[in-house]
Amino acid sequence: MAEIVLDKVTKRYPDGALAVSEVSIEIADGEFIILVGPSGCGKSTTLNMVAGLEDITSGELRIDGERMNEKAPKDRDIAMVFQSYALYPHMTVRENMAFPLRLAKVDEATINQKVNEAAEILDLTAHLDRKPANLSGGQRQRVAMGRAIVRNPKAFLMDEPLSNLDAKLRVQMRTSVSKLQKQLGTTTLYVTHDQTEAMTLGDRVVVLRGGHVQQIGSPQYLYDNPANLFVAGFIGSPAMNFFPGQIAEGSVRSPLGTVPLPDRLKQAVQSGSGQRDVIVGIRPEHFEDASLMDDASRERGGLITVKVDVLESMGSDAYAHFTVDQGTSIDSAELAELAADSGRTDTGSDTGFTARLSAATRAKAGESIELWFDTDKLQLFDPSSGKNLVEV
Amino acid sequence: MTTQGPNPAETAAGSTAVAEPAEDAKRGNGKKNGKSALSEGKRAERRLAWLLCAPAVIVMVAVTAWPIIYSLWLSLQRYDLRFPDDTEFVGLDNYVAVLSSGYWWTAFGVTLAITVVSVAIELVLGMVLALVMHRALVGRGLVRTVSLIPYGIVTVVAAFSWYFAWDQVYGYFTGPDDAPLTQTIPSLLIIVLAEVWKTTPFMALLLMAGLALVPDDLLKAAAMDGANAWQRFTKVMLPVMKPAILVALLFRTLDAFRIFDNIFVLTKGQNDTSSVSMITYNNLIKGLNLGIGATMSVLIFISVAIIAFVFIKLFGTAAPGSDTEGRR
Numbered sequence: 001m002a003e004i005v006l007d008k009v010t011k012r013y014p015d016g017a018l019a020v021s022e023v024s025i026e027i028a029d030g031e032f033i034i035l036v037g038p039s040g041c042g043k044s045t046t047l048n049m050v051a052g053l054e055d056i057t058s059g060e061l062r063i064d065g066e067r068m069n070e071k072a073p074k075d076r077d078i079a080m081v082f083q084s085y086a087l088y089p090h091m092t093v094r095e096n097m098a099f100p101l102r103l104a105k106v107d108e109a110t111i112n113q114k115v116n117e118a119a120e121i122l123d124l125t126a127h128l129d130r131k132p133a134n135l136s137g138g139q140r141q142r143v144a145m146g147r148a149i150v151r152n153p154k155a156f157l158m159d160e161p162l163s164n165l166d167a168k169l170r171v172q173m174r175t176s177v178s179k180l181q182k183q184l185g186t187t188t189l190y191v192t193h194d195q196t197e198a199m200t201l202g203d204r205v206v207v208l209r210g211g212h213v214q215q216i217g218s219p220q221y222l223y224d225n226p227a228n229l230f231v232a233g234f235i236g237s238p239a240m241n242f243f244p245g246q247i248a249e250g251s252v253r254s255p256l257g258t259v260p261l262p263d264r265l266k267q268a269v270q271s272g273s274g275q276r277d278v279i280v281g282i283r284p285e286h287f288e289d290a291s292l293m294d295d296a297s298r299e300r301g302g303l304i305t306v307k308v309d310v311l312e313s314m315g316s317d318a319y320a321h322f323t324v325d326q327g328t329s330i331d332s333a334e335l336a337e338l339a340a341d342s343g344r345t346d347t348g349s350d351t352g353f354t355a356r357l358s359a360a361t362r363a364k365a366g367e368s369i370e371l372w373f374d375t376d377k378l379q380l381f382d383p384s385s386g387k388n389l390v391e392v
Numbered sequence: 393m394t395t396q397g398p399n400p401a402e403t404a405a406g407s408t409a410v411a412e413p414a415e416d417a418k419r420g421n422g423k424k425n426g427k428s429a430l431s432e433g434k435r436a437e438r439r440l441a442w443l444l445c446a447p448a449v450i451v452m453v454a455v456t457a458w459p460i461i462y463s464l465w466l467s468l469q470r471y472d473l474r475f476p477d478d479t480e481f482v483g484l485d486n487y488v489a490v491l492s493s494g495y496w497w498t499a500f501g502v503t504l505a506i507t508v509v510s511v512a513i514e515l516v517l518g519m520v521l522a523l524v525m526h527r528a529l530v531g532r533g534l535v536r537t538v539s540l541i542p543y544g545i546v547t548v549v550a551a552f553s554w555y556f557a558w559d560q561v562y563g564y565f566t567g568p569d570d571a572p573l574t575q576t577i578p579s580l581l582i583i584v585l586a587e588v589w590k591t592t593p594f595m596a597l598l599l600m601a602g603l604a605l606v607p608d609d610l611l612k613a614a615a616m617d618g619a620n621a622w623q624r625f626t627k628v629m630l631p632v633m634k635p636a637i638l639v640a641l642l643f644r645t646l647d648a649f650r651i652f653d654n655i656f657v658l659t660k661g662q663n664d665t666s667s668v669s670m671i672t673y674n675n676l677i678k679g680l681n682l683g684i685g686a687t688m689s690v691l692i693f694i695s696v697a698i699i700a701f702v703f704i705k706l707f708g709t710a711a712p713g714s715d716t717e718g719r720r
Contacts, residue, residue, distance in 0.1 A: 053612050074618040086613035090631040099627075100617035147617065157616075 002064045002154035002187050003029045004050065009059035011045050011211075019045045021211040022059065030185045032178075034202035036192055037234070042211035043191045047157050050189060052076050063154060074103075079148035083160040085140045087132040087147075093119075094128040097146045104151070118146040121180070138169045145180065155187040162197065174200060195235055199223070207231050229279065229386040232379055238284045238319065238354045240379070245280040252378070254280050255324040259302040262376045268390040269380065278389065281379035284319065287355030289363060290370040301374045306353075311365045320355045320363050320371075460693070466686035473680035486687040495671060496688070503667040506580065507648040510587040514644060515637075517588065518595030525596065526603045543593040551657035554586045558658075576663045583665065586654045591647070595640055602636020603629075642703040646696055668692050 004027040011020040020042040027033050035043040048054040050061060052073035061068045068076055079100070087096050094115055101111045119125045122142040132140055141161060148156055161177070162170045178201050181188050192198055198205045199219040207214040207222065207230070215227040219235075226232035232240050245254030247269050250261055261269070269276065290303055304324070312319040355371055363369045380389040470482045490496050521539055528535045542550065556562050560571035572578035606629050614624045630637070652669040655661055661670040672692065676685025 051612075051616060053615065073612075073615040074620065078616065080613065080616040082609045082613055084607065084609045086607065086609035088610065088614075088628060088632075090634070099614075103618040103623060147613075151617075 003027065004155060004187060004189065005060075005062040005065075006046070006050070007060040007062065009046070009049060009061060010057045011042070011049060011054065012057045019211055020049070023208070023211075023213050024059075025206055025213070025216065027187060027189065030187055032181050032188045032190065032201060032203045034190050034192060034198040034205045035208060036195060036198035036205055037208035037214075039193055040210075041208040043193075043208050044159055045211075046208070047080075047159055047189060047191045050155075051078060051080050051157050077151075077154045078157055079151055079153040079155075080157040080159065081144045081148050081161045083163050085132075085144040085161075085164070087140055087143055089132055092129050092131055093124060093135070093143050093146075096132065096143055097150050100147065100151045114150045115146075118150045121149070121183075122146050137165050138173060141165060141173060145177070149180070149184065149186075153186070155189065156181070158188065158190045160192055161190075163192075163194075177201065196237060199235065205235075207234060209234075225388070225390070226281075226379065227388055229281070229381050232281050232381070232388070236283055238356070240281045240283050241353045242279055242281050242381075243324070243353075244383070245278050245380075246275050247278055247380070248275045252278070252280060252380070256280075256282075256304050256373065257302055259375045259378075262378070264376070265378065265380055265390065277383055279381040279383050279386075281381060282373060282377060284354040284356040286374040286377040287320075287357065288372045288374075289357045289361040290372040291362065292358055292360060293372050298372055300376065301372050303370055303372055305368055305370045307368050308363050308365055311363055313359070315359065317359050318357045318361055318363065320357055320361070320369070322353050322355070324353060463686040463689055466682050467690045469683050471681075471683040471686075473682060482683070486683050487691075490684060490687050490691065495666075496668075496691075498664055499666045499668045499671045502580065502665060503649060503651065503669075506584055506587065506651055506667065507645060510584045510591075511641065511644050511648050513584070513588050514592050514595045515641065517592045518599050518640070521592060521596035522599035522603055525600055539596060540593045542590050543597075545590070547590060547653045548657060550590055551586055551654045554582060554589075554654075555658050558582050573659055574663060576665060579659045579663060579665045583651075583654050583658055586658065587648065587651065590654075591644065595644055598640035598643065599633070599636060602633040602640070605636060606632045638703060638707050642700065645699055645703070649696060649699060650692065668695070 004025075006023055006025045006027075008022040008024050009020060010018075010022055012018050023042075023046055025033065035046060037043050045054060049056050052068070052071060052075075056069050063076065063078075088099065091099065097115045097118060098111045101114060106114075115128070116125070119128055122145060124139065124142055124146060127135060127139060127143075132143065135143065141164075144161065158177075162173050165173060174197060177190075190197075190201060192201075202219060204216060205219050205222055206216045209230055215222055215231045217225075222231060222235050226235060226240075229242070233242070243255050245252045247253075247261070250266055251258050252261055252265075269278075290298060306322040306324060308320045308322050310321040312321070355373075357363060357371075361369075381387065382389060467486055468481060468483060470478060470480045470485070472478065525532070525536050525539065555573070557565045558573050560566055560568070560574070563570075566572060572582060610628055610632065611624055614628045619627060650669050651667045652673065655665060655667055655670050656673075659665040661667075661674065666674070668688065669692065672685055672688040675681050675688060679685070
């Protein structure tokens, strides 16, 4: 149990490359914090600095108020779970889990008791005398967790612990990791590149990019109030649709038509008089098949008729992909980078839209359909800085 | 030796059909269907395999198997080139003669001592060298090249330079009243020194391959688990490297047991410094006693086989990567 504070922690490699730049995070006791971002964003480096596996170039790391920068990993009382699990291949499951206790010179009876307890929690009792090579991926992952929890450390660090599991098991283990953390109440710092894991697991999420913190907040807050284009595009699946627009006289003109701005946005953009270019964002789930809406609800949003290119039925809902003719294309370096970071090519300038519709929709590929969208949920971003026009 | 003979590919189709499922069962995949279609391709493949192996097998038989069999045959005869008319089949008499001779057992003891001491020192030094080469951040290439130089020098040349270093007259390590190469223990120590100097880089090279098998994450995990550097080395690195270490030890032990050139140059085997290879040479080439010489070489062969057997069966040595223990 501990409070971990990163105070302007920076990592610069000897060759001058800046991996992590002035990251400040305050992690409360028992909190579950997720570090998320595309590969190379510095999240693992940050974790390694907290672990003590990498030196901190500048800034301070405090655990329970005590400066940790110079302490060796073994003196920080932190346990870590690796993506590769890093189980000792020559030891049985029991020996693997007992290893940190043996090193700490805990007496044999206590070791046995703790290992058995952890095995009980993780459902590993039947496998205690097997070698890691004979275990399945999920079991190895649990052994790695077990090795971390037996010590009852101040904090857990997890470096993409679920990435090597297949999709179904990952979802299962995600739930059990979350449960385990709640049960033990241990401060946890969890690194992932998977925004779904970030959204579902954490109390708070730290979005990193290029070594800089983009935004810190609860998953829902990040979803509702992304600080910039990057966070908006990274959080949420399928990703937010972005397209160019102009604000003039309290309304926004965009490929979706000219719609009045909701009050929330009106205030934010008031300062700029006259016309102003913006990037508009709307999430796929804020579209709906207009024919499924009652009149009262339709009043609150905008309407647009589009030709559906592809319709993907997910069972619970349907993803309609369509394109909209737009006057100008967005020329935002931010968006281009976001697309590259997230491995997508269809974000931004070529205006492919995705709408998430109720499964009841009668939309068909190649046919036109009237879509309703929630103007309340529009997000406006500055095209040059990428910042959300609404201060968050 | 036949390379084309008992080839399942060329036997009747019936026996092939019997052989196939047995092999499938051995591999643990119970393939039931498409057997005939498979065996057609397999047969061609197997024939090709035999054909491709044939040249190597023929050469091996000519240069290895035949000499072994011939020396076995010689070892059962009284056969001295000085008395060629006296040649006679004597059964195991030569073995009795060698095994009851003090010279043989002295040489055997000396060989064993040199082997154990030099391999032990090489293992420790080689490990240190391997760690340095593995961890070196700057000038890694230079460090590796420099440390491999001794291994690149011909043993006899290196042995002569050691000889001159310790020689009573010219030696720069010795004074006029000091002749270490004429005393048993100092001679043996110098032999071990020459041996260690020469082959430590080889050991380091083999161990470095083993070090590469230890994942970085494992050492990081051990550091997080509270292990200090020494504990990480002994409790994680060494056990994970065990297969590579055993292979390195096996290679070096077999090699060291056959030690010849260093002794030949440094002491010529005088003052009880002969190894088994040395006295075999003395009997076979110098003494022209083919029967006794062949007997000794067969005994060396048997000793080497026993060493290999001990390593493989008792310690579980296997080629790196081929045993499941080293893998995750």
